[in-house]
Amino acid sequence: MRTVAEVLALAEGGTVVLDPYSVLIGTRVLLGAENVLYPGVVIECAEGGTCELGDRNTLLPGTFVSVQAGGSVVVGNDTRIGEGGARLLAGAGDRPASDAGESETLTIGDRARISSGALVVAPAEIGDGCQVLGQITAQDVVLAGGEDFTHPDPDHRGAVLKGFGKARGLQLGVGEVVNGAGDFDDAPIERQRRYHPNAPRLS
DSSP: OOOOHHHHHHHHHOOOOOTTTTOOOOOTEEOOOOOOOOOOOOEEEOTEEEEEESOOEOOOEEEEEEEOEEEEEEEOOEEEEEETTTTEESSSSSOGGTTTOOOOOOETHHHHHHHSSSEEEEEEEEOOTTEEEEEEEEEEEOOOOOOOOTTGGGGGGGGEEEEEEEESSOETTTTTTEEEEEEEEGGGGEEGGGOOOSSOOOO
């Protein structure tokens, strides 16, 4: 892990560190510009792993990122992680033995949100504008990217997982959502418009 002095050096380089004494960042973690790290954020990256964050990401209290040997976590820009807690895991020990040798990469695009107790385990692809909201364990998921949650037309937004339970092997398209309660295999894939019936329809 970086020392307090090294964390303070990140702050001098443009990273906003709200409490350098409670933030733990591994020496192998690569940070872009203008990221905001709230108190209690932990980002660890073991030898043989890769962890990269782009620019202007916000990591809130309760954010825990762990990358072990062979794993990779790559986060884009303007993404918000950890509101209500969130964990991102990649590397040794994160997959069942039967899946050994498969990709251990977790990618999160731009303007995504991971919050409210979510656990995302590699391999997973969380596209631009996508959201994982709730106490969900998500693995082997592919969420198609789109606009973020502020876009007025939900049909153009990135895919969403919300609720609670286990989501494994799901692939969602732009504007789709699964609202799970337990096993996400039992929940239907819906259009986000169902939850926003009065939203405008844009071309």
